[in-house]
Amino acid sequence: MNKISNHLPTAELQALDAAHHVHPFSTQAELAERGARVITRADGCWLTDSDGETILDAMAGLWCVNIGYGRDELAEVAAQQMRELPYYNTFFMTTHVPVIALSKKLAELAPGNLNHVMYSSSGSEANDTNLRLVRTYWAEKGKPEKQVIISRWNAYHGSSVGSGSLGGMKGMHAQGGLPIPGIHHIDQPDWWNEGGDMSPEDFGLERAQQLEKAILELGEDKVAAFIAEPIQGAGGVIVPPATYWPEIQRICDKYEILLIADEVICGFGRTGKWFGSETVGIRPDIMTIAKGLSSGYQPIGGSILSDEVAAVIGATEFNHGYTYSGHPVAAAVALENLRILEEEGVVARFGAQTAPYLKEKFQSLADHPMVGEANIVGGMGSLALTPDKASRAKFAAPAGTVGYMVRERCFANNLVMRHVGDRMIISPPLVITNEEVDTLIERARLSLDEAYEKVKAEGLFVAA
Numbered sequence: 001m002n003k004i005s006n007h008l009p010t011a012e013l014q015a016l017d018a019a020h021h022v023h024p025f026s027t028q029a030e031l032a033e034r035g036a037r038v039i040t041r042a043d044g045c046w047l048t049d050s051d052g053e054t055i056l057d058a059m060a061g062l063w064c065v066n067i068g069y070g071r072d073e074l075a076e077v078a079a080q081q082m083r084e085l086p087y088y089n090t091f092f093m094t095t096h097v098p099v100i101a102l103s104k105k106l107a108e109l110a111p112g113n114l115n116h117v118m119y120s121s122s123g124s125e126a127n128d129t130n131l132r133l134v135r136t137y138w139a140e141k142g143k144p145e146k147q148v149i150i151s152r153w154n155a156y157h158g159s160s161v162g163s164g165s166l167g168g169m170k171g172m173h174a175q176g177g178l179p180i181p182g183i184h185h186i187d188q189p190d191w192w193n194e195g196g197d198m199s200p201e202d203f204g205l206e207r208a209q210q211l212e213k214a215i216l217e218l219g220e221d222k223v224a225a226f227i228a229e230p231i232q233g234a235g236g237v238i239v240p241p242a243t244y245w246p247e248i249q250r251i252c253d254k255y256e257i258l259l260i261a262d263e264v265i266c267g268f269g270r271t272g273k274w275f276g277s278e279t280v281g282i283r284p285d286i287m288t289i290a291k292g293l294s295s296g297y298q299p300i301g302g303s304i305l306s307d308e309v310a311a312v313i314g315a316t317e318f319n320h321g322y323t324y325s326g327h328p329v330a331a332a333v334a335l336e337n338l339r340i341l342e343e344e345g346v347v348a349r350f351g352a353q354t355a356p357y358l359k360e361k362f363q364s365l366a367d368h369p370m371v372g373e374a375n376i377v378g379g380m381g382s383l384a385l386t387p388d389k390a391s392r393a394k395f396a397a398p399a400g401t402v403g404y405m406v407r408e409r410c411f412a413n414n415l416v417m418r419h420v421g422d423r424m425i426i427s428p429p430l431v432i433t434n435e436e437v438d439t440l441i442e443r444a445r446l447s448l449d450e451a452y453e454k455v456k457a458e459g460l461f462v463a464a
Helices: 010-020 028-034 072-084 097-109 123-140 161-166 200-218 244-255 276-280 307-314 328-343 346-367 401-412 434-457
Strands: 039-043 046-049 054-057 114-120 148-152 183-186 223-228 258-262 286-289 301-306 371-377 380-385 418-420 423-426
Touching: 010 028, 054 434, 072 328, 097 114, 097 301, 097 328, 114 123, 114 307, 123 161, 123 223, 123 258, 123 286, 123 301, 123 307, 148 200, 183 200, 200 223, 200 244, 223 244, 244 258, 301 307, 328 346, 346 371, 346 380, 346 434, 380 401, 401 418, 401 423, 401 434, 423 434
Parallel strands: 148 183, 148 223, 223 258, 258 286
Antiparallel strands: 039 046, 046 054, 114 301, 286 301, 371 380, 380 423, 418 423
């Protein structure tokens, strides 16, 4: 067996990586010139790189390592399952014990009448499933013309052709012929950047009512569903005003539009409750899950369906699925992850104790001269960077210039924070301690200070 702990020197690893590995969402030539950071180990909330540096991971990988790194129980469950049944499919009238047990557990955890799970290996695949599923649902109900799915600009629902089309990232739509037909986008509920002189309450209603206008313009008989994240994640942790989601629910109910809650990021404790839908008070017909389902230890995703949707789909042969739908190893690992999150009180403790402490400390960063807003729900937080707090002004420099400079200082200070444009975002493991929260905030403030000095020195602290 290869022992990867005894690795090549960093420069050699970086050269091999550049020669053969194509990274997601990266400019390969730029990355090759600079050299990727090589992560070799992880424990709790901490990463170790090939040079022995320890790094606080305030992003939980890609929003997913809710349980923290290094839980041997998940490795043991995976090994046991690989020995017993390493793989079998769930096509052709077959099933297996891990997928049965996981499905039962998810039905217990999910709110309301969400009791049925169709599996995938990622959130992108699950949202592709949802696209076909809602159209099939309406066709089976005698309304095949209900095809259009409404989403939001700056939403992220995955990067496959279908899920990338459902999302509203214009940079993604610029490549590969996206979006596909039958997807309609309305504006996002981003009061900080787009609210102008409106109050947050009025703005939340206006953005929600765009859904009703779109339904009426497109035709109620043409619209199949509305998809949205309870809290937008990759779009920059956009927390909608309190008026937004109740109005969305009212509109979906009024026009009998299926509501798809994309819980890929928000699910499994990220917002302080088991699901973001519970945090914002909505009743989805379909819930997209992935990431925290296994805390990233295995690739697994799925769509949790309401009793009504499952009954309609279940009455026909739905010609859809994946080789690894309900993979036994992934299902076993996910089930053990959920056991730990529940039995060890990780979600409950985070929501009741850690999240309030994190919120208090994170919001203290709003006093920094470059931070206009520090908004956080549970374990999803964002800092809006601005040269003028009072007017919520954008920087004159191209969007993301200042955010990237802050991110670089974070990385230099061994803190993983992500930038989305000129927002800095966090999503730490749910097992983060108060002491680690203090370290996170200290390193974030230091990085903001260092970037602020550089921004001023380069003449970039100027409003557009």
